[in-house]
Amino acid sequence: MAFVGKPHRIDDRGSQLLKSLKQIGFDQYYQAEQTGWVLYLEGSTDLAILQALARALAHPAYEALERPFVSYVSNQPQKARDHFRGLREGKADLVGYALFDRVEQSLQSGPGLREYMWMRREIENYLCSQGTLLASAAACAHDQGPLFEQAEKTRYIETMQRCIEDYVPRAAQRDPGDRWWIDTKASDDFLDRLFEAFFKAVELPNTMRKTNYHVLAGYVLKDKIDPEISRVLDSILEVSRQAKPAPDPP
Numbered sequence: 001m002a003f004v005g006k007p008h009r010i011d012d013r014g015s016q017l018l019k020s021l022k023q024i025g026f027d028q029y030y031q032a033e034q035t036g037w038v039l040y041l042e043g044s045t046d047l048a049i050l051q052a053l054a055r056a057l058a059h060p061a062y063e064a065l066e067r068p069f070v071s072y073v074s075n076q077p078q079k080a081r082d083h084f085r086g087l088r089e090g091k092a093d094l095v096g097y098a099l100f101d102r103v104e105q106s107l108q109s110g111p112g113l114r115e116y117m118w119m120r121r122e123i124e125n126y127l128c129s130q131g132t133l134l135a136s137a138a139a140c141a142h143d144q145g146p147l148f149e150q151a152e153k154t155r156y157i158e159t160m161q162r163c164i165e166d167y168v169p170r171a172a173q174r175d176p177g178d179r180w181w182i183d184t185k186a187s188d189d190f191l192d193r194l195f196e197a198f199f200k201a202v203e204l205p206n207t208m209r210k211t212n213y214h215v216l217a218g219y220v221l222k223d224k225i226d227p228e229i230s231r232v233l234d235s236i237l238e239v240s241r242q243a244k245p246a247p248d249p250p
Contacts, residue, residue: 036243040098052217064240135219
């Protein structure tokens with residue numbers, strides 16, 4: 001009763017429920033009951049990036065993303081489906097949104113759970129334009145203090161430009177719509193290497209690793225944010241508004 005609320009029929013003789021109780025835990029059933037919806041992401045950096053982009057766009061989904069019930073599923077759609085099915089044993093009207101980086105398998109449209117896959121390789125691909133990276137270099141100079149900024153801002157920008165030329169193919173440098181920007185695994189194969197080289201060149205500790213890539217969202221010009229971002233935020237907002245959280249106790 002503590003997990004499934006009012007008595008209801010279990011057609012699989014409890015096998016899915018038993019599995020759920022072993023793998024999910026009471027705290028997650030409680031969160032499902034309290035929020036009425038669940039968000040599935042690859043990892044915590046994805047949530048930070050979504051929050052930053054929603055803030056940059058002044059999108060109403062930001063409120064839904066402030067403290068969501070989120071489950072990190074390592075970009076495994078089946079893991080999200082199993083978890084959601086288990087949660088629904090406790091809250092039958094639960095709704096969810098699952099957001100994935102590019103995966104090989106086809107996504108599904110199951111009851112209550114909406115699935116979506118980014119058109120680009122991963123969420124970081126929406127943060128790595130040349131303009132964004134140059135703006136981040138200028139901000140890095142600013143962070144060193146006003147006197148340092150005046151003397152070094154140009155050097156930082158020029159250093160970042162050289163790093164971009166080293167790690168981005170020439171065709172992609174000329175064309176922001178080139179497939180390289182879409183298909184490259186931006187975090188591991190580009191941004192990690194780029195920032196390692198940049199900070200080494202300016203002789204500073206590397207403060208821009210994967211856990212901090214959400215900071216780049218603040219350097220993307222609002223009119224340069226890919227329209228797909230707004231569509232995803234619209235969908236997250238729609239799902240959150242379909243939620244039926246448990247009423248507050250009297």
